[in-house]
Amino acid sequence: MEASLRESVDGGVGVPRGLSLPRRIPGNLAIWVGILSEMSEFALMFIVYFIAKVHNPELFANGPGRLNTLAGTVNTLLLLTSSYFVAKAMVAIRRDQGRLCVRWLLGAVAAGSLYLVVKMFEYRWNAAQGIHADTNLFFTVYYYTTFNHLLHVAWGSIAVLWVAARVHLGIYTAQQHEGLEAVASYWHMIDLAWIVIFPLLYVLR
Amino acid sequence: MTHDRILDRLWLTLMLLTLGSAWLAESAETGLLVTLAIALVVSFKGLMIVDHFMELRHANVVLRRLMRIYFYVIPSLIVLVYLFPRQIANLTSLS
Known part of the structure; x- marks a missing residue:
């Protein structure tokens, strides 16, 4: 009984029933135009990082060691966890657990x-360590990239808060939650960008 | 395995991989093996999030390909920049 109930919710293959369609677009097309644009913008920043690095190998070898690895690590754990929470929220709404x-x-x-x-x-x-955006090229790239990403986290958080309020008001249901799914996809994109930023700026020497 | 259970296990795996990367950052010199390991971790994390958190695994094929390509290209660039820094510097010089 429980197994068949789970299968009816999860489709038995790890994805919710009804989601396994080759043309299905999570959320809506508009949000994916936004997501792909943002991913392109971040890709451009990563290319700038790579080019700056090969032209300034010493600066980029020494830079990460001067940064606060603990802060970078904690933030990675936080963003991955927030993405996991959003994915769990999608499971809950489909089970009508508002x-x-x-x-x-x-x-x-x-x-x-x-x-x-x-x-x-x-x-x-x-x-306090004397590190500023104009200290050297590594830190310029670091500040430009991380501050840009920070802005995404800030407005992404507001968007998640907005859809949480709409779920609370009963606007999104198990049957209709396109806006929630769109914001969820956008939030995962913010997480994906950080997954690249963290090793580039904090780990690689 | 249910979608719910996959999410739980994936979260735990991502946490452990992040802690492993942080340990590398603090303790290891960046050699070829470390660079390869970091590139693989970036690729794995990205592909897993695209497939399971974003739920693209069984969704629109074009969107999934576009998102997955990203996590093949960027990790490859990490390795290429490590292996051929001078050649890439020459290619990207204006003069």
Whole structure:
């Protein structure tokens, strides 16, 4: 009984029933235009990083060691966790568990907010170490990339808060939650960008 | 395995991989093996998030390909920049 119930919800293959369609677009087409544009923008920043690195190997070898690895690591854990919370929220809404969905979404907003707090702490810590955007090219790339990403986390958090309110008001249901799915996809894109930023700026020497 | 259970396990795996990367950042010199390991971790994390968190695994084929290509190209660039820095510097010089 429980197994068949689970299968009816999960499709038995790891994805929710009804989602396994080769043409299905999570959310809507508009959000994917936005997501692909943002991914292209971040790709451009990564290309700038690679070009700056090959022209300034010493700066880019020494730069990551001067950054606060703990802050970078904590923020990676926070963003991955927030993405996981959003994915769990999608499972909850499809099971018509609106209250649980709201809780997962608020968890994601909390993780996103903590990310912003850690980032502010990190920037202050940098300043105390004498690290600024004009210290050298590595730190210029670091500030340009991470501040740009920070802005995405800030407005993404507001968007998640907005859809949480709409779930709370009963506007999104198991049958109709396109807007929620669109914001969820956008939030995962923000996580994906950080997955590249973290090793480039904090790990690779 | 249910979608729900996949999400739980994936989250745990991503946490462990992140901690492993942080350990590398603090303790290891960046050699070829470390660079390869980092590139593989970036690729794995990206592909897993695209497929399972974004739920593109069984969705629109074009969107899935576009998103997945990203996590083949960027990790490849990480390795190429490590292996051929001078050649890439020459290719990207204005003079």
